Amino acid sequence: MAVMRRKSATLMVMLGTMLLGSGCGSFAGHKNTDLGLAHIQSYEYEEAAASFDAAEAAGENARLLYRARGILDQNLGQYDLAVEDFLKSLSATSGIPGDMDFDTNYYLADAYIHLGKYDEATKVYDAILDLRKRDKEAYYMRGMARLNSEDHDGAINDFNKAMSLSPRNYDLRIMIYKALSANGFEEEGKGILEACLNNTDPNMTNYEKGQISYYLGNNADAQSYLELARNERDTEKAPVVLLLGQTGEKQGDYNYAVSVYKTFLAEDPNHPDIYNQLGLCQVSTGDYEGAVNSFEAGLALGSSEYDRALMMNEITAYEYAGNFAQAKTLMEKYRKAYPNDLDAEREEIFLSTR
Template structure:
């Protein structure tokens, strides 16, 4: 029955198979550690070693699929994720739903929107109130040109969590990306008008930011920045972005530096500070900010920090330094095709 369709719906026994009772082996554990550290080539080697040594195939191929997905190799990702789902017939559990989400993402990246949608159909047949599946199916439907079905799914997602403003913002972004920004703006405005008494200052600041009400957003975010129980990093990043949108780079730099003087372990804030300094023409300051960010050792942020530092050296006219750093960058991130093209440019300078 594998990979068959039943009455036009992807067979749940195929798409949502379970991996049974799993005991991860040494190579599988090593592979997932590499994924956490964004070391995808090393992860693939570990998972292949797991397969070669007879460790759990379901987990090993799942890991390979995730590594390929993060390496932008979507066909291989889909192939391995399908193989993971086919490797065992155990009881469906949360990990199997998670694997299917990855598979749907791979199909989406490949432009195979119907296949992606079929997976969300199968998920929703078992979890009809899964707001993320409704949202993501809506994105698939938008990409495939089916606006009405997408809007219906977005409405169902919002009905499940009417005060999930991050979800509402994601819906706004999806609608804007596919040419329906006015419709997305209406959704945002309705959420603000109908829920402001329940919203935190940060949430009001977020919605105001995407509505384009920058002065209001700044006021709400400044209030949120002083609240004891509010997580500060996202507030600071958005407050700085609000200032940057208005061209007030000095204020943005002040916001970032004030935060870092109190809490100096945010690679994201160092990265945004550096980008802001580039816009000011302060390339030396930007390079220093990116260096400080890299010193934190935040693996998921290191790629952005490294490429932005290279960009700052280019703006300074330090092409030899930039070229040398690009060589090191490509050893770590060989899958970055844009950086490969940029390296060709640097080699001619």
């Protein structure tokens, strides 16, 4: 493992939302490790473990193998083991750290955060920032770790640095607002969003104005901006439609929201996130059959990013409809794919009594 300037900054951790990492690709001659990663994508965890055992027996690259095992551990909720495996992967690195090592360090920090070890996660981000001083993601994630460890001032400093590195990244500002709000600092978070509108960026799009207005609770303004954005020729429509429908939901106008989602999906059906939101809206109106159809349409698109939410929401729709037998069957499938979901474990116990 490469040694840095500070004793605590041995490069240790990519973001938990990334499953297989970016820029890593498939490594020729490491077929068992690659096969195991493919099994993880298919939620076949026993098969993945067997592939990694075969990789070890075949003497495949330790750096790749331990990293892959750490990813499996995280998917199983075994974060202590994940930490051990990611550290072993990083120890097998020789020379200057590459993109994969930074990616593994992000995974490591994510495992520490799940364990509530925020100081350890912070040290990992320190190490990343020693080498990548303009890494806005690391500043943001370190801010999150500090916020969770009740270091408010340190978190704000990191958030401000991340924002300074991304002066027009409004998604980042919304994430910071959500984090501050969830930790009891909603007014401070709102101040960040209000500054976005008050500074009057001449390049700010109607969609961005709509986003900020939505999170500030100005639903009428949000709806107006988003309707304008929906009719703009060069604007990506899916995120606009998703938020536009939610402005209707927040105001209790579910018919409007359903109409927005269905109109869009009739023209462009390849959006599992919008099928998911449509289904949730239909659950709210008591249209459980329609909700199930929406969730199943989303699942049929095969998007691993949204499968988890779609599966759980379909189970909920069947529960509301009183079809506990089908809900129980689907829950067994869900639990196999996501064994570390403790809320689902409790729900499974509830269904077993129906």
